[in-house]
Amino acid sequence: MGRPRYGGVLRVEMHEALTNLDPDEWPANGMESAKEKLIPLIFERLVRLDENNRPQPALAISWQHDSKNKRWRFRLRLDVKFHDGSPITADIAATALRASAANWKLSTQGDTLAIDSDTPMPDLLFDLAQASHSIYLRGSDQKVYGTGPFQLTGWDPGKRAVLAANEQYWAGRSFLDGLSIVMGRPLAEQMLDLELGKADFIEVWPNELRRLPKETKTWSSSAHILIALAFERGRPASEDARLREALALSIDRAAMHNWLLQKQGETTAALLPQKLSGYAFLFSAKADLKKSRQLVSKPGQPASLNLAYDGFDPFSRSVADRIVVNAREAGIAVNVSSRPLNSDIRLLRLPIRTPIPESALASLLASLRLTDDAPIPDTSSIEAAYAAEYAALSSYRVIPLFHIPEIFGSSPRLKTWMTTGIDQFGDWRFDDMWLDMEKP
Amino acid sequence: MTNLARVTQNSILICAALLLLAFPQRMFAADPYTEAARELTAKIMASIGPLEDIGFTLKSTASLSEREVAAARQAIESALRAQGLRPVGDVQSTVKINVTLSENFQQNIWIAEIRRDQTYSVVMTTQPRLPEAQSKEAALRMTLQAKPIYEQNDPILDVELLGDQLLVLDPRRLSLYRRQNDHWELERSAPLKFSIPFSRDIRGRLFDSGGTIQVHIPGLSCNGTIKPSLDLNCAQDDAPWPIGLGSMNPTFVKNYFVLENLPPFFSAASVEDDGTDLLAISGIDGRTYLYDKGAGQVGMLNGFGSDITAIDAGCETPRQIFASLLTDPLEHGILQAFQILHRKAVSTSSTIEFPGPITALWPVSSQNAAIAVSRDLKTGRYAAFYLSISCSR
Numbered sequence: 001m002g003r004p005r006y007g008g009v010l011r012v013e014m015h016e017a018l019t020n021l022d023p024d025e026w027p028a029n030g031m032e033s034a035k036e037k038l039i040p041l042i043f044e045r046l047v048r049l050d051e052n053n054r055p056q057p058a059l060a061i062s063w064q065h066d067s068k069n070k071r072w073r074f075r076l077r078l079d080v081k082f083h084d085g086s087p088i089t090a091d092i093a094a095t096a097l098r099a100s101a102a103n104w105k106l107s108t109q110g111d112t113l114a115i116d117s118d119t120p121m122p123d124l125l126f127d128l129a130q131a132s133h134s135i136y137l138r139g140s141d142q143k144v145y146g147t148g149p150f151q152l153t154g155w156d157p158g159k160r161a162v163l164a165a166n167e168q169y170w171a172g173r174s175f176l177d178g179l180s181i182v183m184g185r186p187l188a189e190q191m192l193d194l195e196l197g198k199a200d201f202i203e204v205w206p207n208e209l210r211r212l213p214k215e216t217k218t219w220s221s222s223a224h225i226l227i228a229l230a231f232e233r234g235r236p237a238s239e240d241a242r243l244r245e246a247l248a249l250s251i252d253r254a255a256m257h258n259w260l261l262q263k264q265g266e267t268t269a270a271l272l273p274q275k276l277s278g279y280a281f282l283f284s285a286k287a288d289l290k291k292s293r294q295l296v297s298k299p300g301q302p303a304s305l306n307l308a309y310d311g312f313d314p315f316s317r318s319v320a321d322r323i324v325v326n327a328r329e330a331g332i333a334v335n336v337s338s339r340p341l342n343s344d345i346r347l348l349r350l351p352i353r354t355p356i357p358e359s360a361l362a363s364l365l366a367s368l369r370l371t372d373d374a375p376i377p378d379t380s381s382i383e384a385a386y387a388a389e390y391a392a393l394s395s396y397r398v399i400p401l402f403h404i405p406e407i408f409g410s411s412p413r414l415k416t417w418m419t420t421g422i423d424q425f426g427d428w429r430f431d432d433m434w435l436d437m438e439k440p
Numbered sequence: 441m442t443n444l445a446r447v448t449q450n451s452i453l454i455c456a457a458l459l460l461l462a463f464p465q466r467m468f469a470a471d472p473y474t475e476a477a478r479e480l481t482a483k484i485m486a487s488i489g490p491l492e493d494i495g496f497t498l499k500s501t502a503s504l505s506e507r508e509v510a511a512a513r514q515a516i517e518s519a520l521r522a523q524g525l526r527p528v529g530d531v532q533s534t535v536k537i538n539v540t541l542s543e544n545f546q547q548n549i550w551i552a553e554i555r556r557d558q559t560y561s562v563v564m565t566t567q568p569r570l571p572e573a574q575s576k577e578a579a580l581r582m583t584l585q586a587k588p589i590y591e592q593n594d595p596i597l598d599v600e601l602l603g604d605q606l607l608v609l610d611p612r613r614l615s616l617y618r619r620q621n622d623h624w625e626l627e628r629s630a631p632l633k634f635s636i637p638f639s640r641d642i643r644g645r646l647f648d649s650g651g652t653i654q655v656h657i658p659g660l661s662c663n664g665t666i667k668p669s670l671d672l673n674c675a676q677d678d679a680p681w682p683i684g685l686g687s688m689n690p691t692f693v694k695n696y697f698v699l700e701n702l703p704p705f706f707s708a709a710s711v712e713d714d715g716t717d718l719l720a721i722s723g724i725d726g727r728t729y730l731y732d733k734g735a736g737q738v739g740m741l742n743g744f745g746s747d748i749t750a751i752d753a754g755c756e757t758p759r760q761i762f763a764s765l766l767t768d769p770l771e772h773g774i775l776q777a778f779q780i781l782h783r784k785a786v787s788t789s790s791t792i793e794f795p796g797p798i799t800a801l802w803p804v805s806s807q808n809a810a811i812a813v814s815r816d817l818k819t820g821r822y823a824a825f826y827l828s829i830s831c832s833r
Contacts, residue, residue: 050743052742052743052787053545053546054787061772062793274501274542274544275544275545276544276545277544278542278543278544278547278549278551279542279549279551279562279564281501281540281542282551282553282562355545355546356546357544357545357546381566382544382547382549382564382566383563383564383566386562386564420742
């Protein structure tokens with residue numbers, strides 16, 4: 001492999017249509033996974049996680065904490081500038097973090113930022129590595145500026161984002177000159193565009209892997225996306241515990257894993273992947289059609305369930321169709337629709353973005369709104385997390401199905417230099433990628 | 441799901457567990473397995489109370505070797521016996537305990553599923569682990585130390601500590617210093633004359649083999665002695681360089697090495713993985729590969745920079761790799777110690793940050809330490825560090 005060449009604009013397509021790239025605005029349900037990918041290209045955090053989930057210096061060059069993990073001190077990297085040319089200061093970093101974490105006590109002294117808390121924060125570095133804790137400068141024009149490897153030069157909400165290489169990037173200018181990102185592009189059209197040479201980098205769903213052109217290069221994250229069914233609260237069918245359990249027991253995850261997922265990722269009956277929690281194997285993912293039928297055969301069962309899936313996502317449609325078949329074998333009629341109105345169940349795709357199992361579980365429970373009428377359960381230790389996850393799943397209001405990786409396809413001329421290009425949580429490392437063009 | 445029950449969190453049971461933990465434990469040695477086994481057994485006892493025979497199975501879903509699983513099994517069975525239980529395998533018994541040795545990114549997790557009549561409960565113990573595959577050996581933390589020994593304005597290519605004397609190789613000369621109180625005093629220098637132009641990334645190697653010293657810089661090889669005085673005889677050639685790979689001495693080209701049947705590499709280290717000798721090479725493509733003796737690629741190590749070397753740390757551990765981590769050339773250099781486990785690198789020490797990028801990393805001739813050279817980003821000077829590692833639990 002030759003050394004990397006500079007130049008070229010990478011054409012990226014995605015199915016999500018983002019309406020803003022403000023690092024201060026995040027949807028409460030954590031459903032905008034594409035934003036989590038774009039934000040780190042423009043904005044940086046104090047700390048980043050390496051491939052082994054070890055916190056590494058980013059905008060903070062070093063840190064210290066007391067023995068109780070209540071007092072943390074971060075020394076900022078010197079000579080870093082925002083995209084508008086303003087130098088980063090500890091005060092600016094503190095302002096950004098105040099907006100994202102109101103419960104932290106933030107103070108500054110020189111180039112040092114202090115974060116204090118009344119309670120221990122042993123996982124603070126992992127929290128700070130999240131995109132939601134990006135450091136930004138809000139200019140007097142209300143525009144937000146980052147320090148990342150790319151800067152936003154064009155923005156058409158929901159349609160297109162244009163990014164240019166940050167020539168002054170402290171970690172070295174990206175090999176690419178820029179990125180042109182088309183949003184709201186259906187997956188089938190993305191694949192066609194890749195085939196026709198109109199796109200360089202697209203999203204690929206596991207069930208589409210077989211259809212990729214032969215020369216396509218694929219990039220994959222770890223299996224950090226939870227695919228699950230979630231029952232809507234308050235719907236008569238959803239409130240029938242026997243029906244919920246019957247549906248859960250009817251689903252043949254293994255067959256779907258073989259055929260739809262092309263054996264990508266893993267089947268699961270747990271919210272957290274085994275690699276993250278270490279205890280997921282305690283939740284059985286085996287179908288039990290006999291028991292399912294017994295539960296359904298009781299009198300007074302509603303005739304059918306309405307299942308809603310993401311209409312942009314053909315993989316969701318395929319999974320929903322298989323659930324219809326499985327449920328029918330148990331005597332449950334399931335109607336599928338891409339419209340969530342009047343649905344009893346939703347087929348969800350939830351990203352897990354932290355290597356800390358307790359934090360990941362708390363985030364999932366909040367996203368799934370399993371804790372609406374109860375305080376967030378104790379997830380402070382792995383044993384407590386298991387107890388909380390068991391409690392959450394025992395009602396069958398959520399039925400985990402799979403943990404799948406994020407997969408991307410690219411033209412073979414897209415290469416990476418010192419990193420894997422896509423990290424374990426599916427984040428794009430476009431700053432380390434380069435285009436192998438015929439003429440340098 | 442109905443056969444699952446909540447984890448026992450009853451405070452009375454916790455008190456019972458604590459009481460059990462307070463029992464005299466003369467049978468338990470102070471190693472991680474017996475400690476974990478004792479804790480798990482205490483939790484099991486809190487759930488089932490006194491019994492004699494128990495059905496007992498153990499499996500591992502963790503990245504542990506067979507030897508480690510066997511050691512864990514022995515530790516748990518011993519701990520159970522110490523509490524008056526007789527683990528008798530998966531047989532007909534009132535109580536069945538299935539232990540799974542599991543793990544996640546951060547922790548080793550030992551999980552006991554306890555089935556008694558129609559009840560089912562789960563207890564767990566956890567131990568911290570390193571981010572990658574973890575084992576008993578990897579739990580043995582190393583302390584990596586970098587002691588500054590010398591600095592100068594010219595690039596330092598290599599140094600060799602010889603008691604109270606120090607040899608410093610730079611692109612223009614080999615210098616011999618003698619320690620005088622808290623500083624090094626120059627005794628003598630031998631100029632190095634070679635005809636090929638300097639590379640922007642010049643490298644050099646200094647090797648002491650029992651009184652005879654070898655010097656290698658691109659296009660020039662020298663042999664000499666330091667006693668009674670520094671004396672060096674050089675010839676312009678491309679003789680292979682000794683870089684700590686035993687009898688395998690690669691040839692230096694431009695700024696990298698070539699060795700038969702291997703891709704070109706910036707640096708290499710002899711390592712072992714569960715008794716198997718392997719070669720780790722930092723390829724010029726930016727990736728670090730593992731090769732077996734037959735020069736077949738058997739793995740790839742992520743996150744390493746261009747410089748690696750290995751040393752014998754002692755303390756019953758495999759050879760330790762010192763590796764520079766991937767950083768930008770304008771960042772501070774970072775070094776960390778690793779060992780190879782199941783074809784992956786497992787960190788065994790915390791990182792050490794240097795004042796600038798690491799420009800050289802070589803094993804010392806005795807193979808139990810290494811030399812790192814870093815260019816200070818603020819001063820522009822080059823500093824040599826003596827790297828050693830000590831074992832600690």
